[in-house]
Amino acid sequence: MKKIILSKIILGAALALFTLNSCKNESKQEDPKEVAEEQNEANIQNENVEDDADHLVDAAAINLCEIEIGKLAQEKGMSQDVKKFGKMLVTDHEKALEETKTLADKKAIILPSSITEDGRDKYNKLKDESAEDFDKKFADMMVDGHQDAIDKMEKIAEKANDADIKTWAANQISPLTAHLTEAKRIQEMQKNK
Known part of the structure; x- marks a missing residue:
């Protein structure tokens, strides 16, 4: 009887180890933003520089998301205003991303x-919208997203430690404000439908 119980315990333990090991071997792709932050943390020893690095990482993540959502708006948008704004987003955020890369x-x-994962979630949420609801949800997302981006850039322009990063952030505010204005115009048009 003891041998049977001992055999079952050993078999159960082996099965548990096999299950845990196979779960560990599944390749879960890391979030690109987290990877960049971890690499910067490992390479940068100064906390002030690390804070500035985080600002650039955040900005790149925003630009990457806006580029993909702009492309989606060009494909799925119902109105010409949404399609045109989507094209503007791609053009302007690709330029902003290049500027961010150069500074980085x-x-x-x-x-x-x-x-990033967050950007992909936003993209997928919008992608899953029905054709009838897409333009409204897109405009709402763009108003909220651009207001947040402007707030971040204003904060960076004021509080960054590096003078180049302060200047860069201040220069990002004008195009983001233009996007916010256009997003609000489209949002208003959607409300009046």
């Missing part, structure tokens, strides 16, 4: 290389 390279800061 100058400062030896690593940025995310692809859309």
Whole structure:
């Protein structure tokens, strides 16, 4: 009887170890933003520089998301205003991303290389909207997102430690404000439908 119980315990333990090991071997892709932040944390020893690096990582994540959502708006948007705004988002955020990359390279800061998990969630949420609801949800998302981005850039322009990063952030506010204005106009048009 003891041998049977001992055999079952050993078999159960082996099965548990096998299950845990196979779960560990599944390749869960890490969020690109987290990867960049971890690499910067490992490479940067100064807390002030690390804070500035986080600002650039956040900005790159925003730009990557806006580029993908802009492309989606061009494909799925019902109105010409939404399609046109989507094209503007892609053009302007690609330019902003290049500026961010140039500054990051100058400062030896690593940025995310692809859309983050949060960005992918926003994209998928919008992608899943019906054709009838897409333009409204897109406009709402763009108003909220651009207001948040402006707030972040204003804060960075004021509080960043690096003068180049302060200047860069201040220069990002004007195009983001133009996007916010256009998003609010489209949002208003959607309310009046």
